[in-house]
Amino acid sequence: MSLPQLSAVTELFKPITWFPPMWAFACGVVASGVPMQGKWVLAIVGVALAGPFVCATSQAVNDWFDRHVDAINEPQRPIPSGRMPGRWGLYIAIVWTLVSLAVASVLGPWGFGAALLGLVLAWAYSAPPFRLKENGWWGNAACGISYEGIAWTTGAAVMAGGQMPDGRSLWLALLYSIGTHGIMTLNDFKAVQGDRAMGVRSLPVQLGEQRAAGVACWFMALPQIVVILWLFAWGQPGQGLAVAVLLGIQLLMMDHFLARVSQRALWYSGFGVPFFVAGMMVSAFALRGLAGAAV
Numbered sequence: 001m002s003l004p005q006l007s008a009v010t011e012l013f014k015p016i017t018w019f020p021p022m023w024a025f026a027c028g029v030v031a032s033g034v035p036m037q038g039k040w041v042l043a044i045v046g047v048a049l050a051g052p053f054v055c056a057t058s059q060a061v062n063d064w065f066d067r068h069v070d071a072i073n074e075p076q077r078p079i080p081s082g083r084m085p086g087r088w089g090l091y092i093a094i095v096w097t098l099v100s101l102a103v104a105s106v107l108g109p110w111g112f113g114a115a116l117l118g119l120v121l122a123w124a125y126s127a128p129p130f131r132l133k134e135n136g137w138w139g140n141a142a143c144g145i146s147y148e149g150i151a152w153t154t155g156a157a158v159m160a161g162g163q164m165p166d167g168r169s170l171w172l173a174l175l176y177s178i179g180t181h182g183i184m185t186l187n188d189f190k191a192v193q194g195d196r197a198m199g200v201r202s203l204p205v206q207l208g209e210q211r212a213a214g215v216a217c218w219f220m221a222l223p224q225i226v227v228i229l230w231l232f233a234w235g236q237p238g239q240g241l242a243v244a245v246l247l248g249i250q251l252l253m254m255d256h257f258l259a260r261v262s263q264r265a266l267w268y269s270g271f272g273v274p275f276f277v278a279g280m281m282v283s284a285f286a287l288r289g290l291a292g293a294a295v
Contacts, residue, residue: 004088008078012089013096014059018051020180021151023277024173025050028155030284031169033291039159045106046158050151053100054115058122058146060093062133065126072194097123107154110162114154121146136188136203136212144180148280149173168234168290172283175223182219183273185212189265213261217254221247224279231286239286243279250275 004012029036029043036043063070063079067089071080078084097119104115121142124130133139152173156165165173188195188202189209195202203212224247231240250272257268 002085004078004084004092008083009092012060012063012078012084012092013052013056015052015056017059018055020147020183020277021050021055022047023280024148024151024176025155027176027280027284028152028157028165028169028173029159030281031152031172031287032156032159032165033288034159042107042158043155045103046111046155049100049103049107049111049115050154053096053103054118054122055147057093057096057100057119058125060089060096061122062126064089064093065128065131066133069191069194069198069200072197073191107158108162110157111154114150114157118146118150133200133202135201136185136206140181140184140203143184144177147177148180149177152176152280166287166291168230169287171230172227172280172287175227176280176283179220179223179276182216183269183276185216185219186265186269186273188212189262192262209261210258213258213265217258220276221251221254224250224276227279227283231283234286234290236286236289239282239289242282246275246279246282 025046026043029046063077063084067077067079070077075081079089100115100119101112104112107115121132125132125139125142132142153165153170156169156173157163185203188204189212191200191202192204192209194200195205203215206212207215224243228240228244228247231237231243253268253272253275257264257272
């Protein structure tokens with residue numbers, strides 16, 4: 001059996017998808033309020049674990065079990081194009097799962113447990129018998145929890161020496177996980193044809209593209225409104241106002257997106273979502289400020 005080229009392996013791992021969990025882990029690090037002195041190695045390993053390891057594994061798993069759908073939607077992907085020969089896609093997914101767990105062991109029980117949970121969700125999302133992605137409600141929830149909630153919480157816990165993060169940090173992690181449900185729906189618009197043909201019930205397939213776009217926008221906007229209210233309630237009006245401004249920009253862009261959803265879903269993913277993730281970091285610094293004031 002011929003070996004896959006390195007370029008095909010890199011493409012299988014989809015580096016562009018690593019940013020959300022890496023960013024969320026960094027937000028957790030900031031939100032912990034723990035000084036970085038002596039913690040830099042843990043933070044760097046954690047960010048790498050979230051992206052090039054756990055997230056890359058999830059992409060390899062998804063590509064293997066989605067190879068028939070990708071043959072319709074994205075025939076140029078490594079597996080359907082033949083650049084990833086035989087069962088190499090599956091072998092790489094298994095090996096990188098084990099490598100990710102080995103790296104996670106460096107972060108102690110919290111880091112290892114979080115990585116294990118994230119990997120379980122990655123396999124459950126794509127692989128039978130669960131294959132959560134076949135229903136957009138469940139699949140997008142699994143991605144939101146894994147990409148944002150688990151990553152944020154793990155970053156905060158690892159920095160705090162394995163202690164449970166502050167309740168406010170947990171609530172923000174949950175809210176941004178809910179918001180990510182909407183972001184994942186945006187990603188489904190490019191695959192509607194193949195999803196419909198192969199029985200994958202993404203939200204655009206279930207609800208129709210226009211309704212699914214509206215649902216995605218509500219999922220993204222409502223959690224941010226709650227975040228803004230809480231930041232003001234926690235005595236962080238500057239950060240609350242900053243998140244409000246970021247949300248206002250998103251609402252204007254959402255209005256433009258909703259006018260032509262199928263043509264503009266990729267546009268909104270590229271230009272609207274960065275304002276969402278910027279609000280995550282603003283919120284994390286608000287918690288860091290609260291932690292510093294409590295010292």
